[in-house]
Amino acid sequence: MVETKGNMRVVILTPYKRLLDLSGVTELYLPIENGIIGVLPGHAPMVSAVGTGVVVYTQNNVSGFFKVAGGVAEITGASVTLLVDVGEDASQIDVERAKSSLERAENRLIAKASEHIDIKRAEASKLRAIARLEAAELHMGKNSQDKKSL
Numbered sequence: 001m002v003e004t005k006g007n008m009r010v011v012i013l014t015p016y017k018r019l020l021d022l023s024g025v026t027e028l029y030l031p032i033e034n035g036i037i038g039v040l041p042g043h044a045p046m047v048s049a050v051g052t053g054v055v056v057y058t059q060n061n062v063s064g065f066f067k068v069a070g071g072v073a074e075i076t077g078a079s080v081t082l083l084v085d086v087g088e089d090a091s092q093i094d095v096e097r098a099k100s101s102l103e104r105a106e107n108r109l110i111a112k113a114s115e116h117i118d119i120k121r122a123e124a125s126k127l128r129a130i131a132r133l134e135a136a137e138l139h140m141g142k143n144s145q146d147k148k149s150l
Contacts, residue, residue, distance in 0.1 A: 008041045009079040010057055012066055012087055019066065019087045022059060028080055029056045030073060031131075042077045049073075050084055052127045054135045065090035067135040069128050086128070090139035093132050102129035 010028055012020040028039040031053025052069040070085035105126035108117050 006041050008039070008077075010082075011079070012055065012068070012082045012084060014084055014087050019089060020064075022057070022064075025057050025059050025080075027058045029054075030080075030082065031055070031068065032073070039075055039080055043075050043080075045077065046075045047072060048075070050082060052124070053131050054090070054138060055082065056138065063138075065135045065138045067093065067128075067131045069124075069131065088132065088135070090135035093136040093139075095133065095136050098129050098132040098136065102126060102133065105129055 007024045007026060008028070009023045010020060010025045011018070011022075026041065029036055030039070031051035033049045033051045035051075036053065037048065050068055050071040050073050053067075055066040055068050057064050067088045067090060068082065068084045068086065071083045074081045074083075105122050108122040109119070109126065111117060
């Protein structure tokens with residue numbers, strides 16, 4: 001699909017599901033292994049590892065949010081394709097479950113000296129839980145902004 005000038009197509013895929021396939025996106029921010037990258041239409045082509053965090057996109061002046069972890073991003077001037085290990089629409093995140101996951105991960109990290117804990121796994125679990133909470137908070141904040149403008 002060819003995008004019009006000033007827009008791009010964004011696709012987010014997991015091994016099990018197409019999470020997003022959206023045209024008309026004007027900007028995108030995604031986590032990479034060593035930070036966050038912003039992508040605008042006409043971006044130089046590149047491939048990057050995807051980190052754990054929140055994808056933020058804008059279409060028609062409305063933002064959307066996804067939590068992602070791991071995978072690969074392919075960026076062209078007209079499209080961004082994210083092939084991620086794990087992804088979740090922020091509107092579908094169970095905040096209480098994410099808080100419980102974060103608490104469990106933090107407790108594992110505290111107990112690391114006294115138990116046989118896989119530290120890297122616990123740290124990754126903590127990062128995923130934080131990303132889920134950030135995505136959910138951004139989504140909820142967007143919804144409260146939308147209601148204020150009505």
